[in-house]
Amino acid sequence: MSAEIREVLVVGAGLMGSGIAQVAAQGGFQVTLVDTGEEVLARGLARIEDSLTRLVRSGRLGEVAAADARARIGTTTDLVEAARGADLVIEAIVEDLDAKQALFAKLGDSCRPDVVLATNTSQFQISRIAEPCERPERVIGVHFSNPPPLMTLVEVILGDHTSEAALEVTREFLAACDREIVLCRKDVPGFISNRLSTALCMEAARLVDEGIATPEDVDKVARLMYGHKMGPIATLDLAGLDTALRVSTALSEHYGGDRFTPPPILAQLVEQSRYGNKSGAGFYENGSSQLAV
Numbered sequence: 001m002s003a004e005i006r007e008v009l010v011v012g013a014g015l016m017g018s019g020i021a022q023v024a025a026q027g028g029f030q031v032t033l034v035d036t037g038e039e040v041l042a043r044g045l046a047r048i049e050d051s052l053t054r055l056v057r058s059g060r061l062g063e064v065a066a067a068d069a070r071a072r073i074g075t076t077t078d079l080v081e082a083a084r085g086a087d088l089v090i091e092a093i094v095e096d097l098d099a100k101q102a103l104f105a106k107l108g109d110s111c112r113p114d115v116v117l118a119t120n121t122s123q124f125q126i127s128r129i130a131e132p133c134e135r136p137e138r139v140i141g142v143h144f145s146n147p148p149p150l151m152t153l154v155e156v157i158l159g160d161h162t163s164e165a166a167l168e169v170t171r172e173f174l175a176a177c178d179r180e181i182v183l184c185r186k187d188v189p190g191f192i193s194n195r196l197s198t199a200l201c202m203e204a205a206r207l208v209d210e211g212i213a214t215p216e217d218v219d220k221v222a223r224l225m226y227g228h229k230m231g232p233i234a235t236l237d238l239a240g241l242d243t244a245l246r247v248s249t250a251l252s253e254h255y256g257g258d259r260f261t262p263p264p265i266l267a268q269l270v271e272q273s274r275y276g277n278k279s280g281a282g283f284y285e286n287g288s289s290q291l292a293v
């Protein structure tokens, strides 16, 4: 564990926040998970419990290590109080710029001035999120892959003002969590990963929208012709169609053209509350895979 970091604050206990909290706890850090209500915190903890159980069952984690990780995670709805004791903050709330900026303004006021503030945004520019924050040089992007407990890659994004010191702290923390990193050196929307995956996933969704192929066949091409672990339609169901719609719409507005433009089917599924695995159905009827969400 890093010498300077003991207490990690994770804001947002959804799919990603709960997974990131688990990864940090498995890395030996004391974790506080914050969300807006007790019910959503309880769902986050249940997701962590389920994931730890699966890791133990499949032999990827020992029982003692799982129990230790579980014991290191606390929850609260009191952001300001939790921020006071934090040595590192990771934000994983909804993909909405106003919400993220409001949160970073609060974190800037409540955290110690030396604390690194990381965002797990899928595509917003880090410097935009940091705009209302005291000392934006401590804001950095740490884009975990879903599901965080299984995916070792984290994309680190430098904002226009991010300091070397913030990058160093981030590197140390992620190394302690056994994560691999790639560095996105320019503060561009979508970074490396979501410029790639949004283009692929939206083209896949267009093939389904236009009635050219079923989700199963689109995914089969990605898996059996290109060797992907998971097809792009299953990936959309895994990531959450509400989040995918926000990400693709924002990237499409920023870059123009149609490479990132979501086809109508994505908004239609979201309107029907078919958010993907997390709501039980998305493009696929009963969840696209075994993956716990």
Ligand SMILES: CCCCCCC[C@H](O)CC(=O)SCCNC(=O)CCNC(=O)[C@H](O)C(C)(C)COP(=O)([O-])OP(=O)([O-])OC[C@H]1O[C@@H](n2cnc3c(N)ncnc32)[C@H](O)[C@@H]1OP(=O)([O-])[O-]
Binding pocket: 050, 051, 052, 054, 055, 057, 058, 121, 122, 144, 145, 146, 147, 149, 150, 151, 193, 194, 197, 198, 201, 202, 229, 230, 235, 236, 238, 239, 243, 244, 247, 248, 290, 291, 292, 293
């Ligand atoms: C429009 C585009 C933008 C979208 C929106 C934003 C996206 C975002 O910004 C970026 C992303 O992350 S995009 C998304 C990027 N992500 C991807 O693209 C993911 C691509 N997928 C993969 O790489 C692989 O499928 C995995 C590594 C996920 C699993 O691979 P595997 O090792 O071959 O596993 P398997 O054989 O398949 O069976 C599952 C096994 O795992 C167990 N389990 C499940 N959930 C668990 C959990 N949470 N904990 C613990 N365990 C969990 C389960 O119980 C089973 O165990 P069993 O003991 O055998 O029963």
Ligand SMILES: NC(=O)c1ccc[n+]([C@@H]2O[C@H](COP(=O)([O-])OP(=O)(O)OC[C@H]3O[C@@H](n4cnc5c(N)ncnc54)[C@H](O)[C@@H]3O)[C@@H](O)[C@H]2O)c1
Binding pocket: 011, 012, 013, 014, 015, 016, 017, 034, 035, 036, 040, 092, 093, 094, 095, 096, 099, 103, 120, 121, 122, 123, 143, 144, 145, 146, 238, 239, 240, 243
């Ligand atoms: N889903 C993915 O595959 C994925 C992967 C990488 C990054 N991301 C990014 O991670 C972030 C979270 O995504 P998710 O899939 O976990 O979403 P989610 O909808 O599952 O969870 C978001 C959580 O944030 C909480 N929240 C909202 N506003 C809050 C606030 N002001 N304070 C505290 N909590 C608040 C919500 O109650 C919810 O529990 C987004 O920025 C998303 O783009 C998502």
